[in-house]
Amino acid sequence: xxxxxxxxxxxxxxxxxxxxxxxxxxxxxxxxxxxxxxxxxxxxxxxxxxxxxxxxxxxxxxxxxxxxxxxxxxxxxxxxxxxxxxxxxxxxxxxxxxxx
Numbered sequence: 001x002x003x004x005x006x007x008x009x010x011x012x013x014x015x016x017x018x019x020x021x022x023x024x025x026x027x028x029x030x031x032x033x034x035x036x037x038x039x040x041x042x043x044x045x046x047x048x049x050x051x052x053x054x055x056x057x058x059x060x061x062x063x064x065x066x067x068x069x070x071x072x073x074x075x076x077x078x079x080x081x082x083x084x085x086x087x088x089x090x091x092x093x094x095x096x097x098x099x100x
Contacts, residue, residue: 070076
C-alpha cells in the first residue's frame with residue numbers, strides 16, 4: 001500500500017511539473033497574446049478588400065437607370081422565344097459503381 005501511495009505522489013508531481021512547464025512556455029511566447037490582435041487586423045483588412053471588390057461594383061449597378069421604353073418598343077415585342085426544352089437528366093443508375 002505504501003508503494004502505491006508513493007507512486008501516486010510521483011505521478012502527481014510529474015503531472016504538476018509538466019503542466020508548469022507548459023504554462024511557462026505559453027506565457028513566455030511573444031505571439032501568444034499578440035496573435036489574436038494580429039488576426040483581428042488581418043480580418044479587418046480582408047473585410048475592407050471584400051468591400052472594395054464587391055460593394056463598389058454593386059453600387060455602380062444600382063446607379064444604372066434603364067429606359068423602360070425599350071421594353072415597350074415594337075422591336076422588343078417582336079422578339080421570339082428561341083429556347084429549346086431540355087430532357088430531364090437520368091438521376092439514378094441501376095449500379096452506381098459501374099463504369100460509364
